[in-house]
Structures are given as C-alpha cells and as structure tokens.
C-alpha cells in the first residue's frame with residue numbers, strides 16, 4: 247500500500263485533504279491525523295472490522311482499549327452512560343483539550359474498541375483538522391497514538407511515516423504537535439474523586455480545582471505482573487527507543503556530570519538545556535516541563551538515528567506536566583532508575 251502525506255490548506259470542511267480523509271474513514275480505512283498531543287491512527291470507532299485493522303498495523307495487544315475522539319458533547323451522550331456531574335464539569339473546562347475520561351459505555355461501542363470492558367475512554371481533541379474530520383464523519387474516531395506498539399509516540403509527520411509507511415493510505419499533515427505527550431487519562435470513583443491513570447498536560451493541580459485527585463500507583467511504579475491494572479496500557483513496556491535507557495535521578499548537576507563521564511566511550515546523555523556534561527555526547531530536551539514534554543519523544547527517536555546504545559537521562563521534575571514526562575521516561579527505561 248502506498249502511504250501519502252497530504253497537508254490541508256485550510257481547516258474547513260471544504261478542504262480537499264480533509265474530504266479525502268473523511269472518504270477513507272467512511273470506507274473503513276485507517277487515516278493518521280494530527281491532535282494537540284500526538285498523532286493518532288484513526289478509524290471509525292463503531293466499526294469492529296476497521297478497529298481490528300488498528301491492532302494489526304500497530305502490533306497492539308487486543309486487550310489494550312482505544313480512546314474515542316469526539317467533536318461535540320452530543321457525541322458523548324451517544325457513547326457513554328451514567329455520566330457523573332464531575333465528568334461534565336471537567337468536559338466543560340478542559341475540552342477540547344488533552345483530557346481523556348473513562349466512563350460507563352453504551353452498547354453502540356463495540357467490544358473491539360474498548361477491549362471488552364464495560365467502560366469507554368473519550369476525549370475531544372484540541373485540533374481544528376481533527377475536529378473537522380470527526381464532524382464530517384459523524385461518528386467518533388477510535389485513535390491510539392500512531393506509532394508501532396512500544397515505540398515513542400509520534401509528534402510529527404516524519405515519525406508517523408517512519409512507523410506506518412506502507413501500512414496505511416493517508417497521513418494528514420498538521421505540523422508538529424503542541425503538547426508532545428499523550429492526554430491525561432482519568433477515571434472517577436463512587437465519591438466523584440478523580441483518579442489519574444496516565445498523567446498529561448491537564449495536571450493534578452488543574453484537576454484539583456474541581457475535585458479531590460488521586461494519582462494511581464501505576465503512574466510512578468512498575469505494575470505487578472499479576473495485578474489487574476485500571477488502565478491496561480500501563481502494563482506494557484512503552485515509549486522506548488532501541489537504545490537502552492537509564493534514568494539518573496539527582497538534584498546535583500556535578501554529580502550527574504561525574505556519573506556520566508565515568509561511563510567513558512559508552513557515554514551518551516539526554517539532559518536539560520544549560521546543564522551539559524563536559525566530556526560526554528549529549529542531546530538536550532528542554533528546560534521547562536512543557537518544553538520537555540514537547541521534545542521528549544522526538545529526542546528519543548533521534549537517539550536511534552544517531553545509533554546510541556545506552557542513554558543516561560537526567561530525570562525531570564515531577565511537578566506539573568513534568569509528571570507526564572517522568573511517567574513516559576520510566577517506562578522507556580523499563581523502570582531502571584539510578585539514584586545519586
């Protein structure tokens with residue numbers, strides 16, 4: 247299959263690229279689309295046969311459910327049941343935006359989409375191209391990140407092409423993703439508390455304006471192999487480049503530099519701006535949390551282009567969006583953390 251990359255000229259419903267994407271999606275094909283977080287591999291979320299194609303091209307375990315992407319609140323009521331008030335409050339505040347909510351599902355959602363659970367994950371992306379496509383389709387788009395399962399999520403068309411060339415007919419070019427890490431995934435308990443299953447750009451502090459917030463254990467800890475996780479995606483090794491990743495956690499710039507320099511020829515580091523080990527090759531991934539989030543997956547892919555064997559990553563702060571960056575990094579490192 248030939249994979250073409252097309253860039254919409256305007257983001258309206260009359261744009262020929264958007265129309266082509268809609269035509270393919272209505273025919274049950276996969277189209278890669280931009281969102282504000284990462285690129286998604288979209289299909290008709292109501293179509294079991296279309297959804298099955300996603301699992302095949304990604305090499306994704308079939309028990310790892312997909313997020314349904316909607317363009318307006320009406321669509322939420324078609325797919326979710328018994329929506330708690332707190333979910334509506336959060337939708338009102340954070341949609342369109344990088345927040346995914348796990349809600350009781352309606353029968354219209356096929357088991358192929360949600361891994362046979364009785365819940366469904368829903369979000370409204372903050373991207374005009376994605377919103378126009380969903381609106382014209384008239385159905386929600388099931389869309390995981392557009393990477394091969396296990397590799398870093400794609401934040402540019404180049405990344406999508408490198409993972410999906412020959413496997414899908416169309417990649418819609420929406421330039422580089424703003425956030426760079428996937429959406430915050432939350433669930434609600436009986437007391438209307440919000441539980442964060444995957445941290446993202448909608449942070450704990452932002453959510454706690456509206457409800458009591460709990461951070462699920464799996465956000466910072468390796469899941470036990472026999473545990474049934476709240477979010478199946480947390481079970482798998484994720485976001486990993488081919489290079490072996492080791493996280494180095496320390497507040498001390500000098501200690502970090504001494505540690506990586508000891509590695510001699512093997513040394514390659516991923517660091518913040520301005521804190522550069524003098525005797526070691528390195529890439530930087532940004533100073534602030536939002537810069538780090540935007541750059542992280544791009545830099546992990548660059549390590550493979552360079553051919554790095556082992557990379558020592560200076561651990562980011564866990565505050566704000568930093569928690570999302572840290573959460574992705576410890577998975578890329580398969581929880582290998584060196585504390586100095």
Ligand code: TXA
Nearest residue numbers: 283285286311312365366367390391428429477478479
């Ligand atoms: O930002 C994003 O969320 C991107 C863009 C494309 O929207 N999508 C994304 O999808 O990251 P994916 O499939 O890579 O990650 C979805 C996560 C997985 O960890 C999955 O296990 C979890 O959401 N999830 C989906 N449905 C769920 C459900 N019903 N219950 C619990 N977790 C669920």
Ligand code: MG
Nearest residue numbers: 390391399428
């Ligand atoms: Mg993913």
